[in-house]
Amino acid sequence: MTKEEKYILEIRNLSKIFDADTEKEKEVLKNVNLKVDRNEFLCMLGPSGCGKTTLLRCIAGFESYDGSVLVNGTERPRPGTDRIMVFQDFNQLFPWKTVEKNIQYPLKLQGIRDKAELKQRTREVLSKVKLSGHEKYYPYQLSGGMKQRVAIAKALALRPEIILMDEPFAALDAMTRNELQGELLRISMEEKCTFIFITHNIQEAIVLGTRILVLAEGGRIVVDEKNTIKRPVTPASEGYGETWERLHSALY
Amino acid sequence: MKKKILALATCICLAVSLAGCGGKEESRETSGGQEESADKEAATLNIAYQYGVAYAPLSIVKEQGLIEKAYEEAAGKKVTVTWNQMSSGADINTGISAGSIDAGFMGAAPAITGVTKGVGYKIFTNLSGQEHGLMTNDENIQSFEDLIGSSNQIALVNIGSIQHIMLAMALENAGYDPHALDANIVAMAHPDGMAALESGNASCHLTSNPYIFKERQEENLHEIMDVTNAWGIDDTFIVGVASETMHDNDPELYQALCGAIEEAVDFINGNPEEAAKITCEFDGNSEEEELEYIQKSKYSIETSHLFELASFMARTDFIETAPESYEDLVFDNVSGD
């Protein structure tokens, strides 16, 4: 924390091979290089199997890999609370803990023992995701969208450098999805935090991202552009159509 | 509500039908039963016995078909004898009271319990006497004095077993409370007790033939003679019991059973070598071992100190009801005391 590097995240020559030295050997990521600016909202688009999830998991430290991932200038090969992952699966909250405890547990692990502070942080993040008053609920009592909100709140409470999101809204119905996109956009503009967001959905990438990447097989970056459309973005925004077309043709 | 009534009705129907089936079977057994089958078909005899050299004469009876022969001579009819090996006198008692066993062989203690409880049998023969003894692995234990009030453990086969009663008798003979060592007892099977004694996990083991002979050969073990003297080889150990129903309804079969046991006991006493050849297979010993154990047993059809044993058991609360006389315990043909 003492020294602030220019890039919050730097990926150098990252390669990942599944089932090495077997018949099924597959090189999912080939020599990926990527630099991410502080407070960027980076959206990654890509067809299935292009390695975008694997790349995210490498950043999170869930996978072993060749090359290096530098967070704020230091190598981070293992999982840590500076990079919090929000999964697509609704069942990422611990079912044996209430909403409140789900949020507070990682904070306690970070050494925050003060009850008042724990309470205060919980209140704060829950109000950010518009779930105030749901502290005492168990996860099974919540809808899918609410669970994803709690997962985002849990990530925010930890105040990480980077929040990694792997299609967190993909399994939601269209209405809830739109709603949550709006919330996330608002949060991302308020928070001093970097987001890396994987999606299949071009509209979602344009709405949320300040920078959009399109990945092809092997994690090859085919498009890397700043999203200059004025926020909040709607399909009627100027430049939306062209951007959509451009990304679509890069994707398919 | 309807459903509930239906369920209740079903249950009751089930109960009644079950009971009905049982009832029919029962009536057939008691009304027709013994006489009818004795007249027309071959008679049957269900015998329960246990395992070991103390039961050796039974192997002879079984192998040589002595009951079948004696019955055919006496009644001119065939009898089918079924031998059931059971694991305790208590099981045999249950079998006889349920009517599925006609005659059984067991320790004197459970037999006395059965007779006084009114299971519906009496003792029809003595079978064998055995040597028993209390062995210890502790130099410092020489008499009961060293055991009473100590934490030394005495392994024996079961609480309330004949070995337990012997211990109580020996204690009384020596002038102590017969139950003075009850808290020191650890109940386990003979071989387990022997292992516990030899490994030093229990300091005493009260056991019988053949384990007592094996333990007497060990140099580091010695015997506390009180028990040995309290109930010896001449005293009744294993007896045969026969249901009163069988005794009353088929005297010829009863006589055949008694005669067969007597013949086998005579045979084993007269020709121990030959008997050992026959019985060793049943007992799982080598012929030499079997002969040794047979020679160290006493086979007799006369009881010894049986009534004394029963009186002692009643006096020391091993049984609830005391028999009034020797005749309460045995059928008329049995001799001894």
Next chain:
Amino acid sequence: MDEKKRKIHAFAARAIFIIALLLIWEYVARSGMMGEKSELIFPSLEAIGDAFIRNFIQGYAGISLWVYIGNSMRLLLEGLLIGILLAFLLSGLSMVSQTFYDICNLVISVFDLLPGVALLPVVIIIFGVKPGVIVFLVVHAVLWPMSRNVLDGFLAVPKIYVEAGMNMGLKGASLLWGVYFPAATSYIVSGLKVGWARAWRGLLSAEMIFGVASCPGIGLFINQMRTNMNNAEMYATLVVIIIIGLVVQYGVLSPIENCTVKKWGMSK
């Protein structure tokens, strides 16, 4: 309201079933169909009821059944506690070390097959002749099924919980404690159910063949009643055993289930 109706229905069905069973018993006992000596081996409910009271007042050898129950429960609790802790330890270590897992898996499969009573001679030689032998047999009865369940539970923990935990900085023992244990609760609870039943039966059968007279238990009591042909007392003791079993089921295990997996919406 529906829930309440269902409960009443379940209660009524059970009550009717039990009453019917008792009626059948009483009919059989009174009809004399079990032979002349029916009262001796198939006592009437009244005789069993009397014996039930007698067991607690007079008991056997001047000791009330309470004392036998107390001794048994003490040994049982000791054995259960040790067994459960060992099961957690074994399964925990298995999750940390692959080698340990491989060995543990084999050990569980092998030992689970061995009836405790068959181990008695070996146990006596190793542990000596003391109530500890019974504790050992209880541990043996509970440890293997419990370990199997806990281990299965650990293996079935969704990867996402593990990754979420790792993301929070949990690793090794803290991951085991913070994620694996709570996530495997439903398996652990069903392991407890199986383990308890096995331990209870194991205890009784061990006590029936290995009895320390200075610390007599229920198994020994039953055996004594059987030896003395006091069948009414024996059946009355079986009733006591059933009651204790039900008390543990509904008084201990069900509440545990209610305030864990049921409360968390995790029951299978």
